[in-house]
Structure formats: C-alpha cells, structure tokens
Amino acid sequence: MVKTPSYDKNGVKKGAWSEEEDEKLRAYITRYGHWNWRLLPQFAGLSRSGKSCRLRWVNYLRPNIKHGNFTKEEEDMIIELHKKLGNKWSEMSAYLPGRSDNEIKNRWHTHLKKRAKDEQTVHENQPIGTLESDQANTKDDSVENTDLQLIKDFDFLLADSPLSSSSTSLSSNWFNGLLDTSCSSENSPQLADYAPNDNFWNEPFLSDNNNILSSSDSMLLPSDFVYQDSCQNMNLCDDEFIWSSIDSYLEHSYDPFLN
DNA sequence: AAGTTCGGCAACCGCCTTGGT
DNA sequence: CACCAAGGCGGTTGCCGAACT
Numbered sequence: 429m430v431k432t433p434s435y436d437k438n439g440v441k442k443g444a445w446s447e448e449e450d451e452k453l454r455a456y457i458t459r460y461g462h463w464n465w466r467l468l469p470q471f472a473g474l475s476r477s478g479k480s481c482r483l484r485w486v487n488y489l490r491p492n493i494k495h496g497n498f499t500k501e502e503e504d505m506i507i508e509l510h511k512k513l514g515n516k517w518s519e520m521s522a523y524l525p526g527r528s529d530n531e532i533k534n535r536w537h538t539h540l541k542k543r544a545k546d547e548q549t550v551h552e553n554q555p556i557g558t559l560e561s562d563q564a565n566t567k568d569d570s571v572e573n574t575d576l577q578l579i580k581d582f583d584f585l586l587a588d589s590p591l592s593s594s595s596t597s598l599s600s601n602w603f604n605g606l607l608d609t610s611c612s613s614e615n616s617p618q619l620a621d622y623a624p625n626d627n628f629w630n631e632p633f634l635s636d637n638n639n640i641l642s643s644s645d646s647m648l649l650p651s652d653f654v655y656q657d658s659c660q661n662m663n664l665c666d667d668e669f670i671w672s673s674i675d676s677y678l679e680h681s682y683d684p685f686l687n
Numbered sequence: 688a689a690g691t692t693c694g695g696c697a698a699c700c701g702c703c704t705t706g707g708t
Numbered sequence: 709c710a711c712c713a714a715g716g717c718g719g720t721t722g723c724c725g726a727a728c729t
C-alpha cells in the first residue's frame with residue numbers, strides 16, 4: 429500500500445511514514461504552524477524533505493481531514509466539478525471540505541472516471557429529456573450557485589500560528605534572511621549546507637533514534653535559538669517573545685546548524 | 688493452496704507559479 | 709528584468725491486499 433521506507437544519499441527519509449513521525453509532525457505544526465516547509469523537518473526532528481512533510485500534513489494529518497468512504501453526494505460533486513474544472517484537483521478540494529486534492533484525484537482515477545464515462549455513454553444513447561442524468565445536469569447551475577458554495581478549506585493553524593505570515597507579516601523567507609547573516613554562500617542554504625558532517629542525520633536532534641522522545645522534546649523553533657538566560661522571556665506573548673528571540677539570535681549570531 | 692492479476696492509495700517527482708532580491 | 713527559493717499542483721509510481729485462476 430505504501431512505499432517502503434528508505435534513505436536517499438542525503439540521508440533524507442522516503443517512503444511510508446511511521447506513527448512516530450506523524451506524531452512529531454502533528455505536534456510541531458499544532459504548536460508552531462508551518463512557517464517554512466523546507467526548514468520545518470529539521471526543527472520538528474524529522475529526517476524528511478519539506479515537500480514530504482507538507483504532503484503528509486495536507487493529505488493525512490491535517491485536522492478535519494476525512495479518509496475513504498466517499499458519499500454519493502461527494503462523488504456526484506466530483507464528477508460535476510470535473511466537468512467544469514477538468515483536472516483541477518486542488519480547486520475541487522476547496523468544494524469538498526475534509527478532502528485533499530490527492531484523495532479526490534485518486535478517487536477520480538479509481539472509481540469516478542469510469543463512472544463518468546459510463547454515464548456519458550448512456551447519455552449519448554438516450555433521447556433528450558428522458559434521462560436521469562439530465563436531472564443531474566440541470567443541477568449544474570445550482571451547483572454553481574448553491575451546492576458548490578465556496579466552502580474554502582482554511583488553514584487555521586497557519587492563521588493561528590504566531591509565526592504565520594497572516595498574523596505577523598513575516599515573509600516566508602524571513603528566517604532564511606537570518607541564516608544568510610551567517611551563511612555567506614552565494615547560493616541559498618540547502619539542506620546539505622546545514623549538515624556539518626555525514627553524521628548530521630544521526631545527530632540526536634534530528635535523528636530517528638531509538639529514544640522515543642516525546643514529540644515536543646525534539647522540536648525546535650527559531651525562538652529556541654536563544655540562550656538559556658533569555659528564556660525568562662517565555663512569559664512574553666508569542667510575537668513579542670519571538671521577536672525578542674530573533675533579536676537575541678542576531679545579537680549572538682548563533683547558528684544552530686553550524687554548532 | 689499457490690501463483691498471478693488487479694485495484695486502491697500513499698507518496699514521490701518534476702514542472703509551474705509566485706514572491707523576494 | 710533576471711535570478712532564485714519555496715510552495716503548490718498534477719501526473720506517475722510502488723507497494724500491498726483482494727480477487728481471481
């Protein structure tokens with residue numbers, strides 16, 4: 429059902445996600461949001477690519493996500509939406525709360541494509557006005573106006589996150605900017621740049637070691653860069669604390685990846 | 688019972704878009 | 709304007725269990 433776990437040459441894990449990985453990702457995003465997918469796995473203590481984390485979150489771990497058991501109504505809606513939108517799976521997912529684009533796409537390819545084709549064939553062979561699907565077709569307009577009210581899926585965690593761009597106006601690159609102060613390479617920092625040596629992925633901070641840490645134990649946030657004595661600031665509100673942490677970071681030019 | 692084929696789906700890959708510099 | 713990085717999207721793959729022979 430799922431790809432066998434393996435590691436690429438950079439030590440990035442691929443394949444099926446374990447329960448522990450899920451829990452780490454869920455815990456981190458629930459706590460801090462996804463402020464930067466590329467860096468997130470490092471802070472969450474995962475040996476995964478940012479893309480992989482994003483995909484896992486969007487398709488599987490996101491709150492309110494539904495799995496399997498598509499209702500007749502959902503299937504009908506997918507078929508109607510496909511008529512209108514084509515293979516715009518992400519757009520379709522906006523109309524189907526709790527369903528990811530990947531799941532809709534899979535459903536289409538495994539079930540609905542054939543069904544839609546069959547219905548079309550029947551439609552072509554039927555006299556006009558005698559068809560059940562005509563009734564469905566008359567729904568097209570209402571689909572647009574009522575059934576398909578734009579129930580936009582929303583990323584409440586991002587919105588709630590103190591680090592989200594929506595709540596703090598921080599750009600997605602804000603942290604890269606910080607890194608650039610100490611990473612002088614002309615290229616933007618890559619995963620490998622953060623790896624001081626071949627043991628990078630085996631470091632306790634990042635690795636899937638056998639010590640089952642509680643999820644939060646292995647999570648880091650930019651604010652975690654501050655020195656211990658700065659942690660008294662923990663009582664500050666999130667934004668204030670984060671900014672003071674950033675200030676502290678800049679002041680000390682502390683780069684956790686190079687230490 | 689054993690081998691083969693098929694269906695379902697999680698996950699990966701590569702391309703495109705967007706935003707920042 | 710060009711370049712780069714990150715995010716997002718759609719197509720495809722790989723694996724496993726179920727169904728079939």
